Amino acid sequence: MSDHLFEYLCRMGDNTLVLGHRVSEWCGHAPVLEEDIALANTALDLIGQTTLWLDLAGEVEGAGRDADKLAFHRDVWDFRNLLLVEQPNGDFGQTMMRQFLFDAWHLLQLKALMGSSNAQVAAIAEKSSKEVTYHLERATDTVVGLGDGTEESHNRMQAALDKLWPYVGEMFTSDDVDAAMVDAGIAPDPASLRPAFDALLDDVFTAATLVKPQDDFGHKGGKSGKRHTEHLGHMLTQMQWLQRAYPDATW
Amino acid sequence: MVVEKPTLETVWGWLHAVPDPEIPVISLTDLGIIRDVQWQDDTLEVTVTPTYSGCPATTIINLDIETALRGHGIEKLTLKRQLSPAWTSDWMTDSGRAKLEEYGIAPPQPAGGPQHCPRCKSTDVEKISQFGSTPCKAQWRCTDCLEPFDYFKCI
Numbered sequence: 001m002s003d004h005l006f007e008y009l010c011r012m013g014d015n016t017l018v019l020g021h022r023v024s025e026w027c028g029h030a031p032v033l034e035e036d037i038a039l040a041n042t043a044l045d046l047i048g049q050t051t052l053w054l055d056l057a058g059e060v061e062g063a064g065r066d067a068d069k070l071a072f073h074r075d076v077w078d079f080r081n082l083l084l085v086e087q088p089n090g091d092f093g094q095t096m097m098r099q100f101l102f103d104a105w106h107l108l109q110l111k112a113l114m115g116s117s118n119a120q121v122a123a124i125a126e127k128s129s130k131e132v133t134y135h136l137e138r139a140t141d142t143v144v145g146l147g148d149g150t151e152e153s154h155n156r157m158q159a160a161l162d163k164l165w166p167y168v169g170e171m172f173t174s175d176d177v178d179a180a181m182v183d184a185g186i187a188p189d190p191a192s193l194r195p196a197f198d199a200l201l202d203d204v205f206t207a208a209t210l211v212k213p214q215d216d217f218g219h220k221g222g223k224s225g226k227r228h229t230e231h232l233g234h235m236l237t238q239m240q241w242l243q244r245a246y247p248d249a250t251w
Numbered sequence: 252m253v254v255e256k257p258t259l260e261t262v263w264g265w266l267h268a269v270p271d272p273e274i275p276v277i278s279l280t281d282l283g284i285i286r287d288v289q290w291q292d293d294t295l296e297v298t299v300t301p302t303y304s305g306c307p308a309t310t311i312i313n314l315d316i317e318t319a320l321r322g323h324g325i326e327k328l329t330l331k332r333q334l335s336p337a338w339t340s341d342w343m344t345d346s347g348r349a350k351l352e353e354y355g356i357a358p359p360q361p362a363g364g365p366q367h368c369p370r371c372k373s374t375d376v377e378k379i380s381q382f383g384s385t386p387c388k389a390q391w392r393c394t395d396c397l398e399p400f401d402y403f404k405c406i
Contacts (some may be wrong), residue, residue: 037380037390038382041386044386045304047305048304051304051305052304052334127301127335131303133384134406208349
């Protein structure tokens with residue numbers, strides 16, 4: 001049981017860690033100052049949530065690892081994040097489309113986790129859901145603004161959606177870890193979040209004049225750790241370089 | 252030597268004098284992040300809740316609390332982090348709100364936007380960005396006096 005819970009907490013923490021790092025790559029490069037600040041703040045929230053999830057994961061594991069050890073001393077095959085969040089930023093539109101798809105799932109997930117039988121999980125979810133509500137609001141506004149914007153911005157948003165769509169399905173797949181969490185009343189069945197997710201996407205894409213791809217093929221292997229895309233390893237060389245060069249260096 | 256333990260009221264008074272590191276016009280108690288102060292035998296236990304989970308001020312706040320209390324002669328001290336119930340801007344005191352406005356930051360409003368421009372008090376204001384210079388603020392602008400200003404987000 002504690003193995004499954006450790007896995008599950010790593011999935012939550014790795015999602016926010018990897019996406020938080022990706023979003024932080026925009027710092028100093030965003031199209032306008034306000035967006036730069038907004039992206040940096042979103043990244044900060046995600047990294048803060050990562051600390052809560054991975055510290056708890058380390059506590060559950062009981063092997064003396066804290067959030068920093070888990071973040072910086074594991075390699076690709078030990079990461080449990082969704083494939084969606086490790087995808088490269090692309091242009092600003094692609095970054096915001098990735099953010100929207102993740103936020104839409106993330107908020108539903110956190111709302112469900114607020115009713116978790118595990119009090120620590122419920123507390124982290126309650127804290128995070130306030131921040132993620134804000135992220136989703138902003139991502140939605142941006143997707144609608146750019147989708148229903150100029151011909152250029154519309155085409156770029158549609159291209160981003162087409163490119164990222166095959167990574168959506170993984171959020172709703174289940175395995176032994178999920179089943180154990182459902183049995184223990186810790187977490188929801190991933191598939192149970194799909195109807196509300198689809199309903200939100202339909203509303204937003206209608207307003208954004210974007211068309212959801214027909215094909216529901218979904219890549220898998222991120223949350224199980226079996227097969228990450230090539231991008232994660234490259235990202236980790238950047239994110240972890242200091243701890244790789246100077247193990248256990250502190251501030 | 253017998254040293255008497257300061258009353259909890261005295262300790263709250265000390266904490267009321269500790270400024271927020273990022274918005275020093277308001278104190279930690281104005282912000283509503285000190286959730287509890289208790290004596291556990293001869294150890295003082297202070298319970299703090301973070302505003303935003305990634306707020307970099309959190310560690311500085313803990314350090315400031317410790318420094319202030321040690322300065323008042325408290326030797327045995329523990330800081331406890333409490334996540335639930337999650338911090339809400341509703342916990343900010345009225346005096347905290349007034350101090351924010353005077354400083355030029357529009358205080359949080361349940362309606363989700365500033366009541367008026369903190370400088371000229373005009374109600375003609377518009378949002379520039381949902382995020383601002385710290386995780387707890389958004390950027391707004393007054394369309395009358397044209398000054399941009401920070402709005403303390405309502406969460």
